[in-house]
Amino acid sequence: MASLKIKKGDKVVVLSGKDKGKTGEVTAALPKEGKVVVAGVNIATRHKKPTQANPQGGLERREAPLPVSKVAIQDPKSGKPTRVRFEIKDGKKVRVAVKSGEVING
Numbered sequence: 001m002a003s004l005k006i007k008k009g010d011k012v013v014v015l016s017g018k019d020k021g022k023t024g025e026v027t028a029a030l031p032k033e034g035k036v037v038v039a040g041v042n043i044a045t046r047h048k049k050p051t052q053a054n055p056q057g058g059l060e061r062r063e064a065p066l067p068v069s070k071v072a073i074q075d076p077k078s079g080k081p082t083r084v085r086f087e088i089k090d091g092k093k094v095r096v097a098v099k100s101g102e103v104i105n106g
Helices: none
Strands: 011-014 023-030 035-038 043-048 058-063 071-074 084-089 092-097
Touching: 011 035
Parallel strands: none
Antiparallel strands: 011 023, 011 071, 023 035, 043 058, 084 092
């Protein structure tokens, strides 16, 4: 995959799947795999054997990567999902929300 229009720290809305409609912040972007990790979304449970570091063992819950096509940036004005386009403003390339025309910081 090439570069993503979504970066770490962006607020996103999940468009499909079991967590549809949930919002969260991107904690990691994985451009080579075309995936993003969103805080509090797509929680996967892993069974962990007891180790010396963790003698209790048990269930470990953590966010699993989500395909970038399943999320959209949250519009800074309305909070609804929006697409992103690039514009040149003051000689700098910036991301702009298609719905509202607001510049997305970052």
